[in-house]
Amino acid sequence: MKKAVEVLGAAMGCLALAACAGQTSGGDAGPGRSSASPTSSPVNPPDAGAPAGDLAIARNDTREDSVYPEIGDPLVDALHYDLDLAWAPDADRLTARETLTFRATGDAPRIPLDFNEQLAISSATVDGTPAEVTVEGNDLTVAHPIAADQRYELVLEYAGTPAPAPAPSQRADFTQGVGWSITPEHETWTLQEPYGAFTWYAVNDHPSDKALYDFTLTAPAPMSGVANGVLASSTAENGRSVNTWHLAEPASSYLVTVAFGDFQHTDLESASGVPIQIWTDADGDPTPGETASAPDAIDWLEKVLGPYPFDSFGLLVVDNESGMETQTMVTLGDTAYSLSEAVIVHEAAHHWYGDTVTPADWSDVWMNEGMAMYLQGMWESEQEGVPVVGKMDEWASFEADLRTRSGPPGAFDPTRFGDGNIYYGPALMWQELRERVGDERFFELLREWPSREANGTADRREYLDWIEATTGEELSSFFDDWLLDETTPERD
Structure with a gap:
């Protein structure tokens, strides 16, 4: 996908172009990985007052x-x-x-x-x-x-x-x-x-x-x-x-x-x-x-x-x-x-x-957009006959600008919803995780999470803790760096 100067038919919150690299900076930050999830918590425990019948x-x-x-x-x-x-x-x-x-x-x-x-x-x-x-x-x-x-x-x-x-x-x-x-x-x-x-x-x-x-x-x-x-x-x-x-x-x-x-x-x-x-x-x-x-x-x-x-x-x-x-x-x-x-x-x-x-909170929209963008990158690389790493290299060439101008993916500027920072940085992160845990484990993660959480909601604490538990890897610093740092982490 080539870098563009303005958004051309970009999807509302679901499809970003490299065009988003032209957005300006943000400041107000969302919750950090160290605090696991948005500061508000569910009103009721998971099993309280569940409605009976078809509406359950x-x-x-x-x-x-x-x-x-x-x-x-x-x-x-x-x-x-x-x-x-x-x-x-x-x-x-x-x-x-x-x-x-x-x-x-x-x-x-x-x-x-x-x-x-x-x-x-x-x-x-x-x-x-x-x-x-x-x-x-x-x-x-x-x-x-x-x-x-x-x-x-x-x-x-x-x-x-x-x-x-x-x-x-x-x-x-x-x-x-x-x-x-x-x-x-x-x-x-x-x-x-x-x-x-x-x-x-x-x-x-x-x-x-x-x-x-x-x-x-x-x-x-x-x-x-x-x-x-x-x-x-x-x-x-x-x-x-x-x-x-x-x-x-x-x-x-x-x-x-x-x-x-x-x-x-x-x-x-x-x-x-x-x-x-x-x-x-x-x-x-x-x-x-x-x-x-x-x-x-x-x-x-x-x-x-x-x-x-x-x-x-x-x-x-x-x-x-x-x-x-x-x-x-x-x-x-x-x-x-x-x-x-x-x-x-x-x-x-x-x-x-x-x-x-x-996502149970808008601070975690990267959970949607990063994965959809990564899957689009996989599909595009197949169509173009190039390794997915090459597609990630292309995206990495402008991702740092997106992060600087609109905030890190997990703490974006709330006045700039839907900018490219929530798409491309997390897509690069998923490629780094794939290389770290290997293809077999990575694609098991991709299949199991939506099946496990079907028809539900989740925040980053639930998602990232599950990834760590499933892979057996300590990934707190990895996710902190990719989701919360003002600068793009070094790629392997």
Whole structure:
């Protein structure tokens, strides 16, 4: 990958180019390896108050974020979101009914959530009882007491014109913000890392809180709605289309996608039988760019990482310049780079690193990006017929500048989220670890971690302690140097 001067279709938090070498320095640091993990701790012990039934898979140990503490609240453990969304393109108006099932993690006089005041709430009930709501900025308060380990059902009806929120980043593809976006043709798409889901639904907008999702998406035909998971039903009558989507595995809010547009879709399948859909503009190529290579990307990754961790995979092409590993339905901008096979490999790799196992705190986004970048580097080196070490040498030529300008990967400048420092430094680190422990042990680590932590969250303390225990190596100084030092460690 050649060095560039600006971000060209770089993915929002999931795909960085060498272009990020042009970013400026940061200062505010996250937690250090010596203190193991973010300073906040889980609200409940792992086995306290686990919900019964089908929602048990979505139980989380929620926490306050160490980098962006103003977003999310550990009092709420979201279990299931049912989002009934209707889009009116003639007025750019969203009308919604949301049913949120959640577990309270402590006693409190009110329910705190993230939501944007641009959307007006017309009705709110908790377990069928009307409740007063207050929205100030991006904070929603529902005046209803909650008790630890009890489950509640919040139903909200609201409407308005969603708009993106400012992004904590200097990247070119973040300039229009995060969350819900509307195109000049009145189509819509969403990208929301590290936050921004609150621009279109009431949410505990933090990666530690993974939940199940169902969507009912209504629009005037020929528009239709696309979301995560499997398309459960699709109808068109009385001039309206209604698509329902079901996501069978829990997802963090930043991994959720919804788009309304005039789409066509193409069905593909990987060699192992993973169903794959390509959703793109109805008037264009049904498999634009290199999207037809999606089965090959899944095949290659399964050889390295083991079975794909979800029941479906898809690519949703929208009118932007970014890309995002939204769970089971990757959101890609309609640019040559975003639609390249290298990007598809990168985004698909996140389904093992980032989606099925998700960082519990934004200080550990390097856990996702470093591994996805390393796997992309492996794939690129194979395609180019060069050793992976050569690819790492190429990346090392600019990694020091990224680290200097945006901070070390594990303690990045929070105003420069998604810069290249969280991608390339950790990718180099993984190559160094591979050389240290050998290929056999290294690839065992790569396969075992996402399988072990499937549908869960983890922080660096859990991850790095597990690596040390699994390899039998003392690696504290190694990881400290690569993740926290202001200067790049010497490579072997």
